[in-house]
Amino acid sequence: MTDAGIPDSEHAEQVPPLSVSAATTLTDRIVDNVEEVIVGQHDAIEHILVATLARGHLLLEDVPGVGKTVLGRAVATSVDCSFKRVQFTPDLLPSDVTGVNVFNQKTREFEFRPGPVFANVVLGDEINRAPPKTQAALLEAMAEGQVTVDGETRRLPDPFTVIATQNDVEPGRTYDLPMAEVDRFMKKLRLGYPDEDAETRLLERVAGAHPIESLDPVATLDDLRGARQTVANVTLSEPVRRYVSRLAAYTREEAALGVSPRGAIALTRAAQARAVLNGREYVVPDDIQTEAPSVWSHRIDTDRPGRDVVDAALTTVTVE
Amino acid sequence: MSAEAADRSGLLPGSFAPDARLAALGSLAVLTAAYGSVLYHVTDVVGGSRLMLATLVGTATLAVATGRVLRVRTALLLAVLSLAGGFAVYFLSVPASQRALISPERLLSDTVALLTGLSVLRLTQANVWALSVAPTPVFLSWYLAVRRRYVPSVIVGGTVLAVLVLTGDAGLLTTLAGVVGAAAVVGFGTLDRHGGTATQVDTLVILLAVMVVAAATLSVVPATRTAPVLPDRGSPSGVTSLVDARDRVEVVGTIRLSPQVQFTVESQAESYWTTATYDRYTGTGWVRSGDTSPYEEPLSGPPGEGPAVQQTVTAETELGAMPAAWRPTTVTDIPASRVRVTPQGTLRPATTLDPGERYTVTSRLNRPSPDTLQAAGTDYPDAVVERYTQLPASTPDRVRERAATVADDAGAETPYETAVAFESYLESTKRYSLTVERPEGSVADAFLFEMDAGYCTYYATTMVTMLRAEGVPARFATGYTAGERVGADEWVVRGLDSHAWVQVYVPDEGWVRFDPTPAAPRQSAEQARLSDARRSDAGGVDTAETLNATPVPTPADDDSVVDATPTPAPAGGGNMPGNRAAPDAVADPVAASDAGGGPTLPSRETLALWGVVLVGVGAAVRRTGAGARAVRAVWLRRRGPRRDPDTDAVRAFERLAYLLEQQERPRRPGETPRAYVECVTSDDRARLVLRAYERARYGDGVDRETADAATDAVGELVRERTLPTRPFAR
Known part of the structure; x- marks a missing residue:
């Protein structure tokens, strides 16, 4: 875990893509490594990796204490990148997130003191407790990959992944994210409680020193950047694209607010990353079906759970 | 209609509705054609077929045209009025003499008779009846179908068909077509009204095909008048015999003669024993028109001066006829109430005669000499001309042409010469055989141009047809030849003696017998059959007399005189009760087992049936995928x-x-x-x-x-x- 200043993002694009098999090996390694620490959340770990590889962000909606922070830290540690955590509170200001310019008495100049958003993995805890203006600051950073402080635009490190959590325990004292902003998260997950076996093993692991302290990186940032290049090159064939369009059309017919084109794009990106995780250089309908629930459920607004609409679409729309 | 179909196709999912509607109307056309063809046949036989065709097509068109406009109540009123008008016309067309007979009881009994197998053709004015009845059901059923009331439509059409089935005029194929048409109207009509899927159509088609095939191949229902479409070769089929003829005779194919003794006759003179005569030729058979009346003696004899002959007839088996020499005048030794008289002058028993029952008939023979016949002239009464020169409109022209040619070649100038010419022409050009394939269509036409052999029915039918074509009144007579002579004045008559011949009307002489069947081959066929039966010890073949007194069966004698001479041997007029011989009586023709003989092409019925099977199987294949x-x-x-x-x-x-x-x-x-x-x-x-x-x-x-x-x-x-x-x- 490095906490060193502002990571250099300039040379990110020059990293050559990894081969699919190399990328798959890399992701397997990362997943295994994280599982050293986190028990019973294999799927969640994969979802986080997919979001990272697909340049997306995650929204976790859960009760406190199921391991959200540890999960984020473990992923960050495994790829040897920076991790920051922001606890959102009602009095948190946007500058508390992005950073501020501070006048340096010695140099007689303003110098930028970066906020917690300047990290490869940012955990925004209980984002719905902060006022909308502060939420917007984070959301802008997520969407643009940059922040603007006092008129000066600064690029965020690459890769940059936000894992935001929402607390749904005390709904009275929160500012719920509007649909338009929820739409900016690639995925929304619910970790849930571990099952009996997993919890038993978890308790055993944490009996002595917490294993997160001894977790070693298994990949470099450049590896990760290369894998992201690989994902971008994954084939998305016409039948699969048509399948996604039909699914989206189905949700638009069935729900008051269906999946936007942005949602459809997000799904294809996630599916590309999923294909790499599964060792393929092309997307198959199965990848779409795996990703659709976590990518689309929170984008559908209707009187029944969005997940139901997605499931109905998956069973109804014919795979060709 | 097409505009409406288009409207509906817009309303219903898929383009299905117009198809079901078309199919329903097409099926109604089949049903209409079924009973229409029967009515058409009636007019074809009796006259007026063109008018009938025009009536059928015209009413159907009218119904379709007015179907959308006319209100139901108006249409029903019109139908009732038209039916009443039709019956009124029929009533007025019946000759005044018969109209006097019409009473409520008579109407009722006639209706019952019609519904229990009395052919429409036996009505005196059958063509008028058909023409007056036809328009109402055609109009009503099409009107209702156009208004999508398919079930009432089928009820109307089906009732007419049912009546014609009950009268025995609708044959098996016609009935089948009509019933299938009716079922299809209801089926497709339902699909049309309530919408349906292609699968339902397939199911319906399968069902209809099964109906056709099952009906045509299974004859479970006993006593169906017509044989199944596919003849069950080798077993006796229910063909009608000559003397089993009641009110109609159908010409059949191969027959076998029964050697059973039917009756014995004690008579002062040898004669043909007549049982029935028939006036109406249908092309495939003969129908006797008019009703029988009670016996009131004495009956009018023939106009000439023929000798009276007394005969005593003893039934040896159940006898549905009263054979007698032509022409009977008095009947004794039997209650008068048991004797009925046909309009043609033959006798029939009111109920079947039991074995041993006997009656005595006195007949006045009419055997005019050739000179008398030659000089008779052509001064026919109008009624005779009208009834006895009638031929079916469908009779091919070549029959008339051939009749004219034969008459011309023989130089015939009088009706008598014409009859003699036809008689000798048939005797010389056709061979006698009991084994024949029943022809399609007109019997006379087939016998003249396609067949080279036949038996008495064919000869007689053809000769009557030719005579009528030449304008000579003639009719078809059935009965028995004299039989085996077992004593000076006694004859034993067997089933194999049954016969058919021709009666020609001669002014001032009455009906004179001509027999175009060559006598010698007929007698040898009969003798062979008798010998066969004796060898196989069949019961009922002989009586005491024939066993004792017949070292020589003295066959040919009288008949050969009658037949072999090219002169018309106008023999004694037999008077004969002609209705209903016992079932096993006389010549009951039993289909010979070797009827087919060699590979033959399947008949049209068979091919059509296979076509139906294919359609059904096709639908089933599609239905099941x-x-x-x-x-x-x-x-x-x-x-x-x-x-x-x-x-x-x-x-x-x-x-x-x-x-x-x-x-x-x-x-x-x-x-x-x-x-x-x-x-x-x-x-x-x-x-x-x-x-x-x-x-x-x-x-x-x-x-x-x-x-x-x-x-x-x-x-x-x-x-x-x-x-x-x-x-x-x-």
Whole structure:
């Protein structure tokens, strides 16, 4: 875990893509490594990796204490990148997130003191407790990959992944994210409680020193950047694209607010990353079906759970 | 109508409704044609067929045209009025003498008679009846169908058909066509009104085909008048015999003569024993028109001065006829109430005569000399001309032409010469045989131009037709030849003596007998049959007299005189009760077992039946998807031509998927290929095919090697999994 200043993002694009098999090996390694620490959340770990590889962000909606922070830290540690955590509170200001310019008495100049958003993995805890203006600051950073402080635009490190959590325990004292902003998260997950076996093993692991302290990186940032290049090159064939369009059309017919084109794009990106995780250089309908629930459920607004609409679409729309 | 169809197709899902409507109306056309053809046949026989055709088509068109405009109540009123008007016309057309007879009881009994098998053709004015009855049901059924009231429409049409079936005028094929048409109207009509799927149409078509095939091949219902369409060769079919003839005679094919003794006659003179005469020729048979009346003696004898002959007839078996020499004048020794008299002057018993029962008849023979006949002239009464020169309108012209040619060649100038010419023409050009194939259509036409052999019915029918074509009044008579002479004035008459001949009307002389059947071959056929029967010890063949007194069966004598002479041997007028011989009486013709003889083309009925079977099977195949499955089964086993690797890989997977769908379960719509394959099989070859498919379809394509490997793997799986033993190996 490095906490060193502002990571250099300039040379990110020059990293050559990894081969699919190399990328798959890399992701397997990362997943295994994280599982050293986190028990019973294999799927969640994969979802986080997919979001990272697909340049997306995650929204976790859960009760406190199921391991959200540890999960984020473990992923960050495994790829040897920076991790920051922001606890959102009602009095948190946007500058508390992005950073501020501070006048340096010695140099007689303003110098930028970066906020917690300047990290490869940012955990925004209980984002719905902060006022909308502060939420917007984070959301802008997520969407643009940059922040603007006092008129000066600064690029965020690459890769940059936000894992935001929402607390749904005390709904009275929160500012719920509007649909338009929820739409900016690639995925929304619910970790849930571990099952009996997993919890038993978890308790055993944490009996002595917490294993997160001894977790070693298994990949470099450049590896990760290369894998992201690989994902971008994954084939998305016409039948699969048509399948996604039909699914989206189905949700638009069935729900008051269906999946936007942005949602459809997000799904294809996630599916590309999923294909790499599964060792393929092309997307198959199965990848779409795996990703659709976590990518689309929170984008559908209707009187029944969005997940139901997605499931109905998956069973109804014919795979060709 | 088409505009309406278009409207509805817009309302209903799919373009189905117009088809069902068309099918329903087409079926109604079949039903209408079924009873229409019967009515048309009536007018064809009696006259007025063109008017009938115009009436049928005209009323149907009128009904379709006014169907949308006319209100139901108005239409019903019109129909009732038209029916009443029709009956009024019929009533007025009946001759005044008969009209006087009409009373409520008479109407009732006539109706009952009609509904229990009395042919419409026996009505005196059958054509007027048909013409007056036809328009109402045609109009009403089409009117209702146009208004989508299919069931009432079928009830109207079906009632007419049912009446015609009950009168015995609608044959098997007509009835079948009508019933199937009616069922189809209801079926398609329901689909039209409530919407339907292609599957339901298929089911309906299968059902209709089954109806046709079952009805045509099974004759479960006993005593159907007509034989099944497919004759059950080798077993006796219920053909009507000559003397079993009640009110009509159908000309049949091969017959066998019964050697049973029917009755014995003690008579002062030898004669033909007449049982019935028939006036109306239908083209395929004969019908006697008019009703019988009670016996009131004395009956009018023939106009001439013929001698009176007394005969005593003893029934030896149940006898449905009262044979007598032409022409009977008085009947004694039997209650008068048991004797009925036909309008033609023959006798019939009110109920069947029992064995041993006897009656005495006095007849006045009319055997005018040739000179008398030659000089008789042509001064026929109008009524005779009208009734006895009537031929079916469908009689081919070549029959008339041939009749004219034969008469001209013989130089015939008088009716007598004409009759003699026809008689000798038939005797010399046709061979006598009991084994014949029943011709299609007109019997006379077939016998003249297509057949080279036949028996008395054919000879007599043809001769009457030719005479009528030449304008000579003639009719068809049935009865018995004299029989075996066993004493000075006693004859034994067997079934094999039954016969048919011709009666020609001669002014001032009455009905004079002509017999165009060559006598010698007929007698030898009868004798052979008798010998056969005696050899096989059949019962009832002989009486005490024939056994004792017949070293020589003295056959030919009287008949040969009558027949062999080209002169018309106008023999004694037999008077004969002619109705209803006992079932096994006289010449009951039993179909010979070797009727077919050699390979013959299937008849039109058979071909039509097979056509129906094919339609039904076709619908069933479509209904069950068997056809598509068969194609797919072949396709599954074929490797197919090589194309580019991607296509081959896709095809390999399609074969795999089809195989799995057949053997495991169908793939659900939302199920990906991978999920499906992994769910139903764990075979590595299936996975290999799946991977090749995914790469070809979703990825960057496959190389030749992969595609071939996939094709091979599928071939292997198909062979392995479609082994015939597989169901047992599982």
